[in-house]
Amino acid sequence: MKPVILCVDDEKIILSSLKEQLKRHFGSLYHIETVESGEEALEVIGEFMERTVELPIVIADQIMPGMKGDELLTAVHLRLPKTLKIMLTGQANADAVGNAVNHARLYRYIAKPWEPTDLSLTITEALRSYFQEKKVEEQNLALQQMNQGLEQLNQAYERFVPKEFLRFLEKQSILDVRLGDQVQQEMTVMFSDIRGFTSLSEKMTPDDNFRFINAYLGQMGPIVREYHGVIDKFLGDGIMAIFQKKADDAVHAAIQMLHTLAGYNQERAKHDRPPVNIGIGINTGTLMLGIIGEQGRMNGTVISDAVNLAARLEGLTKIFGASLLISEHCLDALEHREAYYSRFLGKVQVKGKNTVVSVFEIYNGDAEATIELKLTTKPLFEEGLTHYFAKEFAEAAVLFKNVLKDHPTDKAARLYLERSAQYLVQSVPDAWQGVEAMEYK
Incomplete structure (x- = not known):
């Protein structure tokens, strides 16, 4: 359905004249709808909204039985804030116009009897303003959606390239x-x-493998980022x-x-x-x-x-x-x-x-217990290393044995004890400095 221009006036002659002029100038692109009261206008607008009919302009008289023009335009504004409101009346006072301006964002006030050219120019400008604002809004929405899309894309990329x-x-x-x-x-x-x-891994299914790895990495990854x-x-x-x-x-x-x-x-x-x-x-x-x-x-x-x-x-x-x-x-x-x-x-x-x-x-x-054991045996361990690097392997072996008495699971102490014992049997070269080649990963 074409967009609608809605005219509201309790005088049928006025409505007929208004509809005829608007239809002559805008009828090819817009449907001209007329009603005789504010209450009827709101009913029609409700139907338009249900059918998603576009309503660019509402033209209303001020002095009508029941709901006055400024009251109607205020009610329209609450429902359709983008719709432009025009008051066309010969009896409106300043308070009514001010109320429409303040509460309905009145676009224009035109006095009766209107000059046809002035009315046509006003409606033309109102339509241009309405659709220009609509276009800007659509462009802003499209830009916002594009920005959201780019943001989502960047967020997706960040999971691969931080x-x-x-x-x-x-x-x-x-x-x-x-x-x-x-x-x-x-x-x-x-x-x-x-x-x-x-x-x-050998004890898990492929699905369990990935669940396990992702659960583990899910615990560790945030810690890296936290620091x-x-x-x-x-x-x-x-x-x-x-x-x-x-x-x-x-x-x-x-x-x-x-x-x-x-x-x-x-x-x-x-x-x-x-x-x-x-x-x-x-x-x-x-x-x-x-x-x-x-x-x-x-x-x-x-x-x-x-x-x-x-x-x-x-x-x-x-x-x-x-x-x-x-x-x-x-x-x-x-x-x-x-x-x-x-x-x-x-x-x-x-x-x-x-x-x-x-x-x-x-x-x-x-673990706390392990920390205590390593703190307790640290002097013996480091003294053992001093003897080890000095090629005093017998003394080193004694110290590492003492470390293991207090801390039997100290793998480093056991490693140096075994090396000390080995070097007691196999002499080391004169240039030996205790440096181990890391040929393993």
């Missing part, structure tokens, strides 16, 4: 990213991995994350991950499920972040020896029986070193590199 990664590259949007974009910064990188995942970290990638059952602000953030996140895991394991125990154990390696150094790939497939990544070392440290957690290992570079970068329980575990050399790195265990995330 917005922090874009910020590192000084990009506003994923659309700005180009192959070869890169930046170099000092950051702290964390690797975490589930120990013995293969054994766990200002960015998850660079998920590595099956593992996480690689980078921390731009402080090395302490990475260590705090790792400790919180271990505490959360302890609670997670308590829930698993209630369902007779085996505990989940993880190893975490952290290193601080210069990282290169950038976009690699080819034009058809690009990926954000982090490249650096510092990354490789963090991954190797995570691998060393299995060897030392530790949950969290950090490099000397990370230890030196900590602002609150005194806040952590730590012990020196030895020196390692990454395969293919000449640099020797000292490794430290942070054990704030261990």
